[in-house]
Amino acid sequence: MSIVIRADASQSIGSGHIMRCLTLAARLMGQGAEVSFICRDLPGNLSEYIRSQGFEVHILPRDEACDLPWKRPGQTWLETTWKSDAEQTMGVLKKYGRTIDWLIVDHYGIDHHWQSRLRGVVCQIMVIDDLANRHHDCDVLLDQNYYHNAADRYHGLIPKDCSLFLGPQYLLLREEFYRARKDMKIRTGEVSNILVFYGGSDTTNETEKCLTGLSDYISSKLEINVVTGQSNPNKERIMHICSSMPNLYYHCQVSNMAELMNKADLAFGAGGSTTWERCFLGLPSIVTVTAENQVETTQAVSDLGAIWNLGWYEEVSTASIVKVAERLLMEPSKIVDMQKRALDVVGVRGSSGIEQLVEVIFLGRVD
Template identity: 30%
Template sequence: MLKKNRLLIRADSSEVIGSGHIMRCIAIAQSWIFTGGEVTFCCKVISQKLRKRLITEGFNVYMISESDIEIGSVQDGKCLRLLSEELNADTVIIDGYHFGEEFQKELSKRESTFIVLDDFVHSSFYYADIVINRSLKALDYDYSNKLPKTQLLLGPEYTFLRREFKKYSDLKKKISENPRNIMVTFGGADPQNATSLVVDALNVIKELRLNIKILIGSDNPHLNTIKQKSVCSHHEIEIIKDQKDVSVVMNWADMAITAGGTTMNELLFMGVPSISIKTAPNQRALPLYDEVYNATWYVGEISNMSNYILSNYTLKLLKNRKARRLMSDNGMKLIKYREFRDIVKI
């Protein structure tokens, strides 16, 4: 168990950044609060809905108000260092691809435990005490660009989940004989509007009437387009904005269509069969979930996607109960329920 009690987290969300960094930090913050600690989020940009959620969860939120401070700059690092001193934070965690070498160097001037959440060795050098990368490809990356003291926690065994998933720890997913329930989610922002592409593809399917739940966040700028396509659909489509407990929808779903990242790990834990599409460079591990672990059907990059490809794969998966059972079981073997404090020992 961690002995230290004051945690400061630096992360942001926006249409460009997405909400994934904040969402996985919520898992850390929940675990910290649960064992009696205090948590402060420091953000430069964040949606009002997500900021409200942080406050509702019992976390403090500090906004960087200076307009001349760029995300990831040395000034940003200095601001975070001074805030950590003011709060007397025992541990500081940063999550975001903008927080590179110079930012980390500035932050490391203060003697507190310093943790970086990473996905693909985005920094040219690491000054952290601990670097966590939960990707399947993490062990293949070169992390020699670090301090000798830096501890590396690499691989899916270091996946931590939000507390909403704990109630499903002993779940064995039911695999329907007649699946009709499809969950569609591409994170809080979905800058490439993959959701609309999926709706178009599902509308090609005429032989089945599907129940579709689309999860989007406040940072998604395509809501009106998605609504228009959904209204014209012969399927039953519900658009859910800012769903707090996504585990409920995952438990309902017979399958999901999604991208990589935190949501993929959550779907694997829940045993939800899925079709996955690469929508960002940091999702480079997606093919491994398919080729090595048979835990999803990876159908390629968003730029190469078509209605025909996606609708065809969706029908095939819906009709193949054996494949869905295998995919579900493999996902649950790969990702187990663990909280941040179960993983990181300081």
């Protein structure tokens, strides 16, 4: 079976789309599928990292016109027009010389126009989305996020015969998280280890803001692990800050995130896909919303008491970080309760959700 994934990463897009696609790609390759990626050459792309994970990557050229001020909606994600991206993608697919069984698309800049154009060169299309703000022409749609109105969000946006996989039971998590879940840390409310990770790019530099707020709490009794992605434009500065203060440990583009999360008693981070990794391991977290697509789901999970939502990043100050941190440190019972509620959000289905997805892709079976 031949499967191609169209997704991008950049300093503005972040790394979440690629990372969750890599998780699915590893599962599919483990079942014998040939999986490759198509990515655009954007600043902060993860093409070399994808190759290091054992997958072929076809690079679409950077569109020099994408820096012009008249970009239309969607071009800020694709960095070109949908027609141009579709034609370039089609050109790559035609060079394969074999049938493409599935095209998996994880991209906010792609909708039914692009997907319909590619129908002639692939057998089936799967979409990974969480915005529910545009029409899709696809056979399967996955949205692994939690929303109050999850069942209704895609009504009228997908074909009637499209199979929907909705909710955290279909989380795309790397195998390391399932291993960590079996030996999951049970938090007592006491905090001796903190994890700071605001996503792969963190263009708003929430990491430094958080470290500034936590600086008065750094002591021999508190270990803080700070993680950045390779595309983080401030990673050198963050590394310098960590090296100049005791008990701050810097990590870049890690492959042991589950281990770091399992060690932590409390986390500071952004909304987005990392929310589900933290919830899956019951890690209480203080979350800052750093992108529009994080607003709805972050609030929904916060309403359940599974995370503490600080709100939009421009309104989050070091003082507000300190205020929440002090409250949680003074009330250990809140940390224990947050762990329980985080685990309740994702349930206990283990890897069965993603296994069902893989079965659909290989057998076309929907239970």
